Amino acid sequence: MLYRSLNGHHKKVNFETAVKNGLAEDGGLFFPEKISPINNEFIKNLDKYSNIDIAHEVIKQFIGDSINEKDLKEILSNTVDFDFPLIDLGNNIYSLELFHGPTLAFKDVGARFMANCLGYFNKNKNITNTVLVATSGDTGAAVANGFFKVKGTNVIILYPENKVSEIQERQLTTNGNNITALRVKGSFDDCQDMVKKAFLDKELNNKFNLTSANSINVARWLPQAFYYFYAVKKLKKKNLVFSVPSGNFGNICAGIIAMKLGLPIDHFVASTNVNDTIPRYFKSKVLSPKPTIQTISNAMDVSNPSNFIRIQEMFENFDTLSSFLSSYSFDDYQTLEIVKEIYNNKNYIMDPHGAVGYLGLKKYLKNKPNKIGVFLETAHPIKFSKHIENTIDVKLKIPKKINKILSKNKKYIDIENYNDFKKKILNMF
Ligand SMILES: *Cc1c(COP(=O)(O)O)cnc(C)c1O
Numbered sequence: 001m002l003y004r005s006l007n008g009h010h011k012k013v014n015f016e017t018a019v020k021n022g023l024a025e026d027g028g029l030f031f032p033e034k035i036s037p038i039n040n041e042f043i044k045n046l047d048k049y050s051n052i053d054i055a056h057e058v059i060k061q062f063i064g065d066s067i068n069e070k071d072l073k074e075i076l077s078n079t080v081d082f083d084f085p086l087i088d089l090g091n092n093i094y095s096l097e098l099f100h101g102p103t104l105a106f107k108d109v110g111a112r113f114m115a116n117c118l119g120y121f122n123k124n125k126n127i128t129n130t131v132l133v134a135t136s137g138d139t140g141a142a143v144a145n146g147f148f149k150v151k152g153t154n155v156i157i158l159y160p161e162n163k164v165s166e167i168q169e170r171q172l173t174t175n176g177n178n179i180t181a182l183r184v185k186g187s188f189d190d191c192q193d194m195v196k197k198a199f200l201d202k203e204l205n206n207k208f209n210l211t212s213a214n215s216i217n218v219a220r221w222l223p224q225a226f227y228y229f230y231a232v233k234k235l236k237k238k239n240l241v242f243s244v245p246s247g248n249f250g251n252i253c254a255g256i257i258a259m260k261l262g263l264p265i266d267h268f269v270a271s272t273n274v275n276d277t278i279p280r281y282f283k284s285k286v287l288s289p290k291p292t293i294q295t296i297s298n299a300m301d302v303s304n305p306s307n308f309i310r311i312q313e314m315f316e317n318f319d320t321l322s323s324f325l326s327s328y329s330f331d332d333y334q335t336l337e338i339v340k341e342i343y344n345n346k347n348y349i350m351d352p353h354g355a356v357g358y359l360g361l362k363k364y365l366k367n368k369p370n371k372i373g374v375f376l377e378t379a380h381p382i383k384f385s386k387h388i389e390n391t392i393d394v395k396l397k398i399p400k401k402i403n404k405i406l407s408k409n410k411k412y413i414d415i416e417n418y419n420d421f422k423k424k425i426l427n428m429f
Contacts, residue, residue: 001064003030003218006309015066016121019114019219020129022212023199029306030218031313036061037262046233051084052076054233055226058261062222067120075116079109084227086234086374089346093361095354095377096231102401103171104380105299106251107142109226114219115146115153118211122152130208130429131155132198134191136247136299137164138379141171143213144179155179155213156425158191158415163294163301167383167402174408180428181412182421187292188301192248194418204422208429215250216306224254228263231374241368243269243361243375245353246327247300249278249307251376256314256324266371268325271360273297276329278308285318296332296387297352299379330359336391343392351381351388 002012007028013021018030038057046054055076056069063072087095101108118129131153133143140157147155157172161183164172173181184191195212198204215221228242242265244252252270259265270278273295281287289304315321335355342348342358350358354377361373381388385396398406413428415421 001061002033004033006031006313015063019117019217020211022217027200029216029310031310032062035260040262043262046229051080051230054229055080058225058229059222071120075120078116079113079223080226084230086231089348092372094374096227096374097377098227099380103141103145104383105138105142106378107138110220110223111142111146113223114213114217115150117219118153119150127152127209129153130210131213132195132210133213134158134188134195136188136301137168138299139214141168144172144175148175148179149177153178156182158182158184158194160184160187160191163298165383169410170405173410173412174405182415183412184415189292189304194421197418215248221250221254224251225258228255228258232263237372238264239371240265241267241364241371241373243271243357245300245357245376245378246270246272247302249305249311253307253310256311260314269360269364270325270327271356272329273300273356274329274331275301275303277303279327279329282322282327296335297356299353326364328360328363330356334359339388339391349381350377351379351384353378
Protein backbone atom coordinates (compact mmCIF):
# COMPACT_ATOMS: atom_id res chain seq x y z
CA MET A 1 0.00 0.00 0.00
CA LEU A 2 1.19 3.49 -0.87
CA TYR A 3 0.46 6.96 0.46
CA ARG A 4 -0.64 9.91 -1.64
CA SER A 5 -0.56 13.62 -0.84
CA LEU A 6 -3.81 15.35 0.04
CA ASN A 7 -2.50 18.42 -1.79
CA GLY A 8 -2.64 16.45 -5.00
CA HIS A 9 1.04 15.87 -5.90
CA HIS A 10 1.20 12.78 -8.11
CA LYS A 11 4.12 11.05 -6.39
CA LYS A 12 3.17 8.13 -4.14
CA VAL A 13 5.44 6.82 -1.40
CA ASN A 14 5.65 3.75 0.82
CA PHE A 15 5.25 3.70 4.60
CA GLU A 16 8.97 4.10 5.32
CA THR A 17 9.24 7.24 3.19
CA ALA A 18 5.98 8.66 4.58
CA VAL A 19 7.30 8.23 8.13
CA LYS A 20 10.72 9.64 7.38
CA ASN A 21 9.43 12.66 5.45
CA GLY A 22 6.41 13.43 7.63
CA LEU A 23 4.78 15.54 4.92
CA ALA A 24 4.59 15.10 1.16
CA GLU A 25 6.85 17.16 -1.13
CA ASP A 26 4.03 19.59 -1.83
CA GLY A 27 3.43 20.13 1.90
CA GLY A 28 0.29 17.96 1.88
CA LEU A 29 -0.61 15.33 4.45
CA PHE A 30 -0.07 11.73 3.46
CA PHE A 31 -3.18 9.59 3.17
CA PRO A 32 -3.48 5.84 2.47
CA GLU A 33 -4.20 5.21 -1.18
CA LYS A 34 -6.67 2.52 -0.21
CA ILE A 35 -8.35 1.30 3.00
CA SER A 36 -9.37 -2.37 2.80
CA PRO A 37 -11.85 -3.67 5.37
CA ILE A 38 -10.59 -6.34 7.75
CA ASN A 39 -12.10 -9.83 7.62
CA ASN A 40 -15.48 -9.69 9.31
CA GLU A 41 -14.97 -12.98 11.20
CA PHE A 42 -11.88 -11.44 12.82
CA ILE A 43 -13.88 -8.41 13.93
CA LYS A 44 -16.69 -10.58 15.31
CA ASN A 45 -14.18 -12.55 17.37
CA LEU A 46 -11.93 -9.78 18.68
CA ASP A 47 -12.09 -11.19 22.20
CA LYS A 48 -10.23 -14.30 21.03
CA TYR A 49 -7.15 -12.29 20.02
CA SER A 50 -4.41 -10.58 22.00
CA ASN A 51 -3.99 -6.81 21.82
CA ILE A 52 -0.80 -7.31 19.80
CA ASP A 53 -2.54 -9.57 17.28
CA ILE A 54 -5.36 -7.06 16.90
CA ALA A 55 -2.86 -4.22 16.44
CA HIS A 56 -1.09 -6.27 13.78
CA GLU A 57 -4.30 -7.01 11.89
CA VAL A 58 -5.27 -3.31 12.00
CA ILE A 59 -1.94 -1.83 10.98
CA LYS A 60 -0.42 -4.37 8.56
CA GLN A 61 -2.02 -3.04 5.37
CA PHE A 62 -0.69 0.44 6.17
CA ILE A 63 2.88 -0.83 6.61
CA GLY A 64 3.00 -2.90 3.42
CA ASP A 65 6.44 -4.38 2.88
CA SER A 66 8.28 -1.61 4.77
CA ILE A 67 8.55 -3.92 7.83
CA ASN A 68 8.32 -7.73 7.84
CA GLU A 69 5.71 -9.50 9.97
CA LYS A 70 8.06 -10.72 12.69
CA ASP A 71 9.68 -7.31 13.24
CA LEU A 72 6.32 -5.54 13.06
CA LYS A 73 4.95 -7.78 15.82
CA GLU A 74 8.04 -7.05 17.89
CA ILE A 75 7.52 -3.29 17.39
CA LEU A 76 3.86 -3.67 18.37
CA SER A 77 4.78 -5.59 21.49
CA ASN A 78 6.90 -2.58 22.54
CA THR A 79 4.01 -0.26 21.70
CA VAL A 80 0.95 -1.71 23.46
CA ASP A 81 2.34 -3.40 26.55
CA PHE A 82 -0.03 -1.67 28.96
CA ASP A 83 -3.73 -1.85 29.67
CA PHE A 84 -6.63 0.16 28.20
CA PRO A 85 -9.31 -0.22 30.89
CA LEU A 86 -12.96 0.35 30.12
CA ILE A 87 -14.82 1.73 33.13
CA ASP A 88 -18.59 1.25 33.38
CA LEU A 89 -20.16 4.45 34.70
CA GLY A 90 -23.72 3.12 34.44
CA ASN A 91 -26.59 4.21 32.15
CA ASN A 92 -24.78 2.85 29.08
CA ILE A 93 -21.81 5.18 29.50
CA TYR A 94 -18.23 3.92 29.54
CA SER A 95 -14.88 5.62 30.02
CA LEU A 96 -12.08 4.20 27.89
CA GLU A 97 -8.93 5.03 29.85
CA LEU A 98 -6.01 5.64 27.52
CA PHE A 99 -3.60 7.08 30.08
CA HIS A 100 -1.89 4.00 31.46
CA GLY A 101 1.26 4.35 29.36
CA PRO A 102 4.58 5.82 30.55
CA THR A 103 3.67 9.52 30.21
CA LEU A 104 0.03 9.22 31.33
CA ALA A 105 -1.71 10.39 28.16
CA PHE A 106 -2.99 8.53 25.11
CA LYS A 107 -0.17 9.73 22.86
CA ASP A 108 2.24 7.11 24.19
CA VAL A 109 0.97 4.48 21.74
CA GLY A 110 1.55 6.55 18.60
CA ALA A 111 4.83 8.01 19.85
CA ARG A 112 6.25 4.62 20.82
CA PHE A 113 5.17 3.07 17.56
CA MET A 114 6.80 5.83 15.53
CA ALA A 115 10.02 5.77 17.59
CA ASN A 116 10.29 2.01 17.17
CA CYS A 117 9.70 2.27 13.41
CA LEU A 118 12.36 4.97 12.92
CA GLY A 119 14.81 3.04 15.11
CA TYR A 120 14.11 -0.01 12.95
CA PHE A 121 14.58 1.83 9.65
CA ASN A 122 17.90 3.35 10.82
CA LYS A 123 19.18 0.20 12.54
CA ASN A 124 22.14 -0.51 10.33
CA LYS A 125 22.51 2.90 8.76
CA ASN A 126 24.58 5.91 9.60
CA ILE A 127 21.65 8.32 9.36
CA THR A 128 20.20 10.74 11.88
CA ASN A 129 16.58 11.77 11.56
CA THR A 130 15.72 15.04 13.26
CA VAL A 131 12.23 14.78 14.67
CA LEU A 132 10.43 18.09 15.03
CA VAL A 133 7.38 18.14 17.22
CA ALA A 134 5.02 20.92 18.23
CA THR A 135 3.19 20.14 21.45
CA SER A 136 0.33 21.51 23.46
CA GLY A 137 1.63 19.37 26.33
CA ASP A 138 1.19 15.64 25.96
CA THR A 139 2.60 14.89 22.52
CA GLY A 140 6.02 16.25 23.43
CA ALA A 141 6.10 14.20 26.61
CA ALA A 142 5.15 10.99 24.82
CA VAL A 143 7.58 11.64 21.97
CA ALA A 144 10.44 12.46 24.36
CA ASN A 145 9.77 9.26 26.27
CA GLY A 146 9.36 7.10 23.16
CA PHE A 147 12.45 8.46 21.37
CA PHE A 148 14.76 8.79 24.38
CA LYS A 149 18.12 7.32 23.36
CA VAL A 150 16.69 5.79 20.15
CA LYS A 151 19.66 5.42 17.82
CA GLY A 152 19.69 7.67 14.75
CA THR A 153 17.19 10.18 16.12
CA ASN A 154 17.40 13.72 17.46
CA VAL A 155 14.20 15.18 18.87
CA ILE A 156 13.36 18.90 18.98
CA ILE A 157 10.21 19.78 20.92
CA LEU A 158 8.47 23.14 20.54
CA TYR A 159 6.03 24.04 23.32
CA PRO A 160 4.14 27.26 24.10
CA GLU A 161 5.43 29.18 27.11
CA ASN A 162 3.04 29.25 30.12
CA LYS A 163 0.48 27.14 28.30
CA VAL A 164 1.39 23.64 29.48
CA SER A 165 0.91 22.28 33.01
CA GLU A 166 3.82 21.98 35.45
CA ILE A 167 3.99 18.18 35.13
CA GLN A 168 3.82 18.44 31.33
CA GLU A 169 6.66 20.98 31.29
CA ARG A 170 8.83 18.73 33.43
CA GLN A 171 8.12 15.79 31.13
CA LEU A 172 9.26 17.91 28.18
CA THR A 173 12.34 19.55 29.65
CA THR A 174 14.05 17.05 31.96
CA ASN A 175 15.19 14.40 29.49
CA GLY A 176 18.54 15.51 28.03
CA ASN A 177 20.44 13.13 25.73
CA ASN A 178 18.87 13.24 22.23
CA ILE A 179 15.89 15.37 23.37
CA THR A 180 15.95 19.20 23.17
CA ALA A 181 13.08 21.39 24.39
CA LEU A 182 12.33 24.82 22.88
CA ARG A 183 10.02 27.16 24.80
CA VAL A 184 8.15 29.30 22.30
CA LYS A 185 6.58 32.72 22.94
CA GLY A 186 3.15 32.04 21.47
CA SER A 187 0.42 29.41 21.23
CA PHE A 188 0.41 25.78 20.11
CA ASP A 189 -0.70 26.90 16.66
CA ASP A 190 2.42 29.13 16.48
CA CYS A 191 4.57 26.10 17.36
CA GLN A 192 2.78 24.00 14.75
CA ASP A 193 3.23 26.74 12.13
CA MET A 194 6.99 26.79 12.80
CA VAL A 195 7.18 23.04 12.27
CA LYS A 196 5.24 23.28 9.02
CA LYS A 197 7.44 26.15 7.85
CA ALA A 198 10.60 24.22 8.72
CA PHE A 199 9.53 21.39 6.43
CA LEU A 200 9.31 23.75 3.49
CA ASP A 201 12.60 25.50 4.35
CA LYS A 202 15.33 24.41 1.90
CA GLU A 203 18.21 25.46 4.13
CA LEU A 204 16.99 23.37 7.06
CA ASN A 205 16.18 20.41 4.84
CA ASN A 206 19.64 20.48 3.29
CA LYS A 207 21.18 20.19 6.71
CA PHE A 208 18.74 17.84 8.49
CA ASN A 209 16.65 14.81 7.62
CA LEU A 210 13.55 16.39 9.11
CA THR A 211 10.46 14.53 10.11
CA SER A 212 7.48 15.33 12.27
CA ALA A 213 6.16 13.38 15.25
CA ASN A 214 2.81 15.13 15.32
CA SER A 215 -0.26 13.26 14.26
CA ILE A 216 0.43 14.54 10.75
CA ASN A 217 2.99 11.69 10.70
CA VAL A 218 1.25 8.48 9.65
CA ALA A 219 3.22 6.41 12.19
CA ARG A 220 1.92 8.59 15.03
CA TRP A 221 -1.60 8.83 13.72
CA LEU A 222 -2.66 5.37 12.48
CA PRO A 223 -1.87 3.24 15.60
CA GLN A 224 -4.51 5.27 17.44
CA ALA A 225 -7.07 3.14 15.60
CA PHE A 226 -6.18 0.31 18.03
CA TYR A 227 -8.04 1.94 20.94
CA TYR A 228 -11.41 1.58 19.25
CA PHE A 229 -10.81 -2.11 18.55
CA TYR A 230 -9.80 -2.66 22.19
CA ALA A 231 -12.99 -0.98 23.38
CA VAL A 232 -15.17 -3.10 21.08
CA LYS A 233 -13.24 -6.24 22.14
CA LYS A 234 -14.21 -5.55 25.76
CA LEU A 235 -17.72 -4.23 25.20
CA LYS A 236 -19.02 -6.74 22.66
CA LYS A 237 -22.00 -4.44 22.08
CA LYS A 238 -23.74 -2.82 19.13
CA ASN A 239 -25.05 0.73 18.57
CA LEU A 240 -21.79 2.26 19.71
CA VAL A 241 -21.09 5.97 19.85
CA PHE A 242 -17.57 7.23 20.60
CA SER A 243 -16.93 10.71 21.90
CA VAL A 244 -13.36 11.86 21.41
CA PRO A 245 -11.94 14.97 23.09
CA SER A 246 -10.37 16.59 20.07
CA GLY A 247 -7.67 19.14 19.34
CA ASN A 248 -5.72 18.32 16.22
CA PHE A 249 -8.33 15.64 15.33
CA GLY A 250 -5.78 12.85 14.91
CA ASN A 251 -7.32 10.48 17.43
CA ILE A 252 -10.88 10.81 16.13
CA CYS A 253 -9.61 10.50 12.56
CA ALA A 254 -7.98 7.19 13.52
CA GLY A 255 -11.35 6.15 14.99
CA ILE A 256 -13.00 6.81 11.66
CA ILE A 257 -10.29 4.69 10.02
CA ALA A 258 -11.28 1.90 12.45
CA MET A 259 -14.87 2.24 11.28
CA LYS A 260 -13.75 2.14 7.64
CA LEU A 261 -11.85 -1.07 8.47
CA GLY A 262 -15.20 -2.58 9.45
CA LEU A 263 -15.44 -1.94 13.19
CA PRO A 264 -19.15 -1.58 14.04
CA ILE A 265 -19.40 2.05 15.21
CA ASP A 266 -22.59 4.06 14.64
CA HIS A 267 -21.42 7.57 15.28
CA PHE A 268 -18.57 9.78 16.45
CA VAL A 269 -18.70 12.93 18.52
CA ALA A 270 -15.79 15.35 18.27
CA SER A 271 -15.87 17.17 21.59
CA THR A 272 -13.87 20.37 21.82
CA ASN A 273 -13.21 23.14 24.29
CA VAL A 274 -13.96 26.74 23.25
CA ASN A 275 -11.53 26.36 20.36
CA ASP A 276 -14.57 25.50 18.31
CA THR A 277 -13.56 25.73 14.64
CA ILE A 278 -15.13 22.32 13.87
CA PRO A 279 -18.38 22.69 15.88
CA ARG A 280 -18.84 26.01 14.01
CA TYR A 281 -18.06 24.26 10.72
CA PHE A 282 -20.94 21.84 11.29
CA LYS A 283 -23.29 24.81 11.64
CA SER A 284 -21.98 27.02 8.85
CA LYS A 285 -20.16 24.56 6.49
CA VAL A 286 -17.27 27.04 6.56
CA LEU A 287 -13.87 26.46 8.13
CA SER A 288 -12.84 29.74 9.74
CA PRO A 289 -10.23 29.29 12.48
CA LYS A 290 -9.98 32.05 15.07
CA PRO A 291 -6.98 32.82 17.28
CA THR A 292 -6.35 30.02 19.79
CA ILE A 293 -7.85 30.48 23.25
CA GLN A 294 -6.08 29.08 26.30
CA THR A 295 -8.18 26.61 28.33
CA ILE A 296 -7.77 24.07 31.13
CA SER A 297 -7.95 21.24 28.56
CA ASN A 298 -4.77 22.63 27.02
CA ALA A 299 -3.92 19.65 24.81
CA MET A 300 -6.96 20.67 22.77
CA ASP A 301 -6.08 24.35 22.45
CA VAL A 302 -5.90 24.08 18.69
CA SER A 303 -7.87 26.25 16.32
CA ASN A 304 -6.68 24.89 13.01
CA PRO A 305 -6.84 21.10 13.35
CA SER A 306 -4.42 19.50 10.89
CA ASN A 307 -6.22 16.20 10.58
CA PHE A 308 -9.66 17.49 9.71
CA ILE A 309 -8.77 17.37 6.03
CA ARG A 310 -8.10 13.63 6.42
CA ILE A 311 -11.57 13.19 7.90
CA GLN A 312 -13.18 15.10 5.04
CA GLU A 313 -11.29 12.85 2.66
CA MET A 314 -13.17 9.80 3.96
CA PHE A 315 -16.66 11.12 3.22
CA GLU A 316 -18.17 12.09 -0.10
CA ASN A 317 -19.74 15.32 1.04
CA PHE A 318 -20.87 17.40 3.98
CA ASP A 319 -24.09 15.43 4.45
CA THR A 320 -22.45 12.01 4.67
CA LEU A 321 -19.83 13.47 6.98
CA SER A 322 -22.53 14.89 9.27
CA SER A 323 -24.36 11.58 9.38
CA PHE A 324 -21.32 9.94 11.04
CA LEU A 325 -19.82 12.82 12.98
CA SER A 326 -21.20 15.50 15.29
CA SER A 327 -19.17 18.14 17.08
CA TYR A 328 -19.87 20.22 20.17
CA SER A 329 -17.87 22.69 22.20
CA PHE A 330 -17.80 23.31 25.97
CA ASP A 331 -16.18 25.96 28.15
CA ASP A 332 -13.99 25.55 31.23
CA TYR A 333 -16.84 26.25 33.62
CA GLN A 334 -18.97 23.43 32.16
CA THR A 335 -15.91 21.17 32.19
CA LEU A 336 -15.18 21.63 35.88
CA GLU A 337 -18.86 21.43 36.83
CA ILE A 338 -19.14 18.00 35.22
CA VAL A 339 -15.88 16.86 36.87
CA LYS A 340 -17.51 17.75 40.21
CA GLU A 341 -20.83 16.11 39.35
CA ILE A 342 -19.31 12.82 38.21
CA TYR A 343 -17.02 12.72 41.21
CA ASN A 344 -19.96 13.31 43.57
CA ASN A 345 -22.34 10.87 41.86
CA LYS A 346 -20.03 8.13 40.59
CA ASN A 347 -16.87 8.61 42.61
CA TYR A 348 -14.94 8.79 39.33
CA ILE A 349 -12.33 11.46 38.66
CA MET A 350 -12.10 12.74 35.07
CA ASP A 351 -9.35 14.97 33.73
CA PRO A 352 -10.47 18.13 31.86
CA HIS A 353 -10.07 16.47 28.42
CA GLY A 354 -12.05 13.36 29.35
CA ALA A 355 -14.66 15.66 30.91
CA VAL A 356 -15.11 17.50 27.61
CA GLY A 357 -15.50 14.08 25.95
CA TYR A 358 -18.12 13.11 28.50
CA LEU A 359 -20.08 16.34 27.94
CA GLY A 360 -20.12 15.79 24.16
CA LEU A 361 -21.28 12.21 24.59
CA LYS A 362 -24.13 13.19 26.93
CA LYS A 363 -25.23 15.92 24.57
CA TYR A 364 -25.36 13.59 21.57
CA LEU A 365 -27.03 10.73 23.47
CA LYS A 366 -29.87 12.84 24.79
CA ASN A 367 -33.09 11.12 23.63
CA LYS A 368 -31.16 8.17 22.16
CA PRO A 369 -31.74 5.51 24.84
CA ASN A 370 -30.68 2.58 22.66
CA LYS A 371 -27.13 3.75 22.09
CA ILE A 372 -24.08 2.73 24.06
CA GLY A 373 -21.67 5.60 24.66
CA VAL A 374 -17.91 5.50 25.16
CA PHE A 375 -15.86 8.59 25.86
CA LEU A 376 -12.10 8.55 25.61
CA GLU A 377 -10.37 9.51 28.86
CA THR A 378 -7.17 10.73 27.26
CA ALA A 379 -5.03 11.85 30.21
CA HIS A 380 -4.47 11.03 33.87
CA PRO A 381 -6.08 13.70 36.10
CA ILE A 382 -2.76 14.23 37.91
CA LYS A 383 -1.45 16.08 34.86
CA PHE A 384 -4.03 18.76 35.62
CA SER A 385 -4.02 18.35 39.41
CA LYS A 386 -4.22 22.09 40.08
CA HIS A 387 -7.67 22.43 38.48
CA ILE A 388 -8.98 19.05 39.62
CA GLU A 389 -7.93 19.46 43.25
CA ASN A 390 -9.46 22.95 43.36
CA THR A 391 -12.72 21.55 42.01
CA ILE A 392 -13.35 18.38 44.01
CA ASP A 393 -11.34 18.93 47.15
CA VAL A 394 -9.30 15.72 47.04
CA LYS A 395 -5.56 15.33 47.02
CA LEU A 396 -4.59 13.23 44.00
CA LYS A 397 -1.89 10.64 44.54
CA ILE A 398 1.19 11.21 42.41
CA PRO A 399 1.86 8.10 40.32
CA LYS A 400 5.35 6.58 40.58
CA LYS A 401 5.97 7.28 36.88
CA ILE A 402 5.78 11.02 37.57
CA ASN A 403 7.43 11.25 40.96
CA LYS A 404 10.99 10.96 39.76
CA ILE A 405 10.83 13.80 37.23
CA LEU A 406 9.51 16.32 39.76
CA SER A 407 12.93 16.77 41.32
CA LYS A 408 14.82 17.16 38.02
CA ASN A 409 15.84 20.55 36.61
CA LYS A 410 14.03 21.94 33.59
CA LYS A 411 16.22 22.70 30.58
CA TYR A 412 14.89 24.60 27.60
CA ILE A 413 15.86 27.23 25.04
CA ASP A 414 13.66 30.30 24.55
CA ILE A 415 12.39 31.00 21.05
CA GLU A 416 10.89 34.30 19.89
CA ASN A 417 9.81 33.57 16.32
CA TYR A 418 10.59 31.46 13.25
CA ASN A 419 13.87 33.23 12.40
CA ASP A 420 15.08 32.85 15.94
CA PHE A 421 14.12 29.15 15.86
CA LYS A 422 15.95 28.60 12.60
CA LYS A 423 19.10 30.40 13.70
CA LYS A 424 19.24 28.49 16.96
CA ILE A 425 18.77 25.01 15.54
CA LEU A 426 21.23 25.65 12.72
CA ASN A 427 23.85 26.64 15.30
CA MET A 428 22.98 23.89 17.74
CA PHE A 429 23.31 20.73 15.69
C1 LIG B 1 -3.53 15.45 22.26
C2 LIG B 1 -4.64 15.31 23.24
C3 LIG B 1 -5.97 15.42 22.86
C4 LIG B 1 -6.39 15.76 21.46
O1 LIG B 1 -6.07 14.75 20.55
P1 LIG B 1 -6.04 15.07 18.96
O2 LIG B 1 -5.62 13.81 18.34
O3 LIG B 1 -5.01 16.15 18.81
O4 LIG B 1 -7.38 15.53 18.61
C5 LIG B 1 -6.95 15.21 23.81
N1 LIG B 1 -6.63 14.92 25.08
C6 LIG B 1 -5.36 14.83 25.51
C7 LIG B 1 -5.08 14.56 26.93
C8 LIG B 1 -4.30 15.01 24.61
O5 LIG B 1 -3.05 14.92 25.02
